[in-house]
Amino acid sequence: MRGLIKAAAVAVVGMAVRRLVSPGGGDGRWQRGPLVRRHPRWHVVTVNRSTDDVVRGKRLPEPLAGLGEAVEIRFRRAAGDRGIELAVRLRDGDRSAVIAGIERLSGRDPDQAIRAALREAKQLLETGEVLHPDYPPTTESTAVNRPLQLATRQGRREGRL
């Protein structure tokens, strides 16, 4: 059983690596090849607040403001009265999938910072604070759980957003 669990963990890590070098989240983009340069894409969240609530005072929520001039930010009323869409993308910086994947693995991918900032901005606007994980943790580091610890350290910085 332990061997199977380890095999499953290896498979998960393999899928994660594939996803890391595939900005679209493991979909058809992978088939375009790892060396093709991609344009930065918009990362978008919908915030369940009115447009007025979000843009009042013309101040961005702190996590987004912290991204500075490196990004473009767009607001749009969400369809179906679902609040406001916040969209962010890098101003420039076309990268190959390989370079992007290396940056992502090393935690220096600017898209990771955008994802985290969007998620945190949404939480601040909707709930008034950013939900923190439990601390101190009760978990122990082992050779088997190291890949999972690596993944959870990137909790809000990764995913399909």
Place this chain on the structure above:
Amino acid sequence: MKALVWQGVNEVAVSRVPDPQMRNEQDAIVRVRKTVTCGSDLHLLGGYIPFMQRGDVLGHEFLGEVVEVGPQVRRHKVGDRVVVCSFISCGRCWYCQQELFSLCDNGNTNPAITESAWGFASGGCYGYSHALGGFAGSHAEYIRVPYADQGAFTVPDGVSDERALFASDAAPTGWMGADLGGVKPGDVVAVWGAGAVGQMAARAATLLGAERVIVIDRLDNRLRMAQTHLGVETLNYQTQDVGGELLERSGGRGPDVCIEAVGMESHSSGPQFWYDQIKQQLRLESDRPIAARAAIYHCRKGGSVFLLGVYAGLVDKFPLGALMNKGLTLRGAQQHGHRYIPMLLERMARGELVTEHLATHTMSLDEAPRGYDMFKNKHDGCVRAVFEPAA
């Protein structure tokens, strides 16, 4: 403090872990009075959900007393006796406002894992792996409760701990299956699984007006419990012809609503079990969907199937043909407990919903490893093992 921690596949132990700390202004700290095993914990125990780490505290169904509140907590104060929904939901995102609380956008601090696996992330859950936020579980002396105003519910004075405990998860999960499964007065409802969730789904179906409710399992003690405490009909799939009986009892139509309360480690008596067991062990499928297949097959034309049992990933031989050609409605969800818990506590206070019989074994937290062994292996008629950290 003391807590029951996951140490590896099928290994749990009571250990000392750090006390929980307030991390947000909307947090509360709850001293756990009762915390109970859940069938879905067995998927974590068995390594079927590969996002556990050594030292993770298990448990998500609990009741306790508030001992500390953050400055933004308005509805609770120190000393309140509360039952806490197993899912962590903010109450303010679009999903929460649609009462789809387990789909909360903000309750999971590790959204990347489930977003990658399922397309979008669900909310967080106590003691349910790092895929659902990595929050410490309730099999401990104390637990941190984020968004306490949303997820903690004061227990009315007339409701005992023993009864209210199941308002945390089993009762709202079961109720959701009947409610979102669309049970209407006069319906014939079949429920696969006579564990606590299946029994609560059967009771909910009765309270929502179903004319016949039939619970299906292989364990006679659980079926007897459903007959005795819920007054429903039962079928033992190991000794009875489920298909024939369901046709006979529904006038040849099949059940209007089929609720599956079994999940990814489903059993059966035929070769189907070995097929799925081998594929699951070889990780050629992650889940054994035997009860789900049966629910789809036996459901009447145009009927409704609701999946309450937990599934993690991919299944094999899924009867899409039956689903499509019979025009079925298939739904499933982790529990949207915040939507039902206040109503369920009222029903508990009125005596309409009783749950005490589900707690077949009560013991101290020190004995929790033995409790899980009994629960997993169904020893001594164990339906649920309840732990009392203060005992």
